[in-house]
Amino acid sequence: MDNLFANSELVLFGVLPYVSIFVFFLVTIQRYRSQAFSYSSLSSQFLENQLHFWGMVPFHYGILTILTGHLIAFLLPRQLLAWNSVPWRLYILEISALIFAILTLAGLFNLVVRRRKFSKINRVTSGIDWILLFMLIFQVVSGIYIAIAHRWGSSWYAASMVPYLWSLIKMNPDMAYITGMPLMVKLHVINTFVMTGFFPFTRLVHILVVPNPYLWRRTQIVRWYRDHKSIPK
Numbered sequence: 001m002d003n004l005f006a007n008s009e010l011v012l013f014g015v016l017p018y019v020s021i022f023v024f025f026l027v028t029i030q031r032y033r034s035q036a037f038s039y040s041s042l043s044s045q046f047l048e049n050q051l052h053f054w055g056m057v058p059f060h061y062g063i064l065t066i067l068t069g070h071l072i073a074f075l076l077p078r079q080l081l082a083w084n085s086v087p088w089r090l091y092i093l094e095i096s097a098l099i100f101a102i103l104t105l106a107g108l109f110n111l112v113v114r115r116r117k118f119s120k121i122n123r124v125t126s127g128i129d130w131i132l133l134f135m136l137i138f139q140v141v142s143g144i145y146i147a148i149a150h151r152w153g154s155s156w157y158a159a160s161m162v163p164y165l166w167s168l169i170k171m172n173p174d175m176a177y178i179t180g181m182p183l184m185v186k187l188h189v190i191n192t193f194v195m196t197g198f199f200p201f202t203r204l205v206h207i208l209v210v211p212n213p214y215l216w217r218r219t220q221i222v223r224w225y226r227d228h229k230s231i232p233k
Contacts, residue, residue: 012190013164014173020197027200051114059107065100066143069154074165077158084155093154098147105140108133132202135195142188150182161189 073080084090112133115125147153164177178189199205 009175009179012186012193013175013178016190016193017168017173020193023197024200028205031200031205051110051117055107055110055114057107058103059111062100062102062104062107066097066104069097069100070157073154073158074162077162080154080158084152084158090152090155094147094152097154098144101140101144101147105137105144108137108140112137128202132195132198132204135191135198139188139191139195142184142191146182146184146188150185 084093115121115129115133150156160177160181164174167174167177178186181189
């Protein structure tokens with residue numbers, strides 16, 4: 001049983017990361033070469049805009065802030081630990097991260113409601129879209145749970161997760177950093193790897209090729225000039 005458990009962790013934390021990265025690059029390049037037109041967010045904003053706004057805007061602000069925080073911690077772990085050495089700064093960082101995570105979850109919730117509530121949106125929602133949404137929801141919910149149940153995540157992330165990630169980059173995975181982590185942390189990490197491999201199959205690929213000015217652009221207004229009475233029903 002111990003050997004089986006050790007082998008499963010080897011697969012999940014020592015093999016899966018490389019498989020995910022390989023699939024990410026292989027499918028991304030192949031999709032761009034054969035279906036470049038599909039590198040789009042395939043926005044359904046023109047079908048319904050109110051819930052779209054309250055879904056996409058909170059989601060974008062929240063997820064970009066969270067991802068930026070993870071990246072900074074990954075690149076500057078010593079500086080982050082030095083910042084956290086002062087309690088009030090640690091509190092501000094942790095509370096801010098939790099707020100943006102909740103903001104992200106609120107955006108995802110509105111996106112799910114929108115795709116279920118409006119028939120036009122539901123019809124253009126693929127199975128891949130639903131899988132991606134629920135993977136994102138799990139990632140955010142597990143992150144919020146970890147922040148509450150296993151506090152001071154920014155510190156132990158810098159002390160334990162960052163060395164593990166660097167060991168992956170150096171092609172010498174050191175799973176000792178992660179095997180002792182709580183179950184929810186492990187599931188959070190595994191879901192990250194799975195989403196990485198799933199990424200090139202989704203509409204998220206558009207962020208790789210087109211800078212998205214969504215967060216700061218002016219509101220777009222769509223005007224319908226055709227006489228709707230002349231359109232056959």
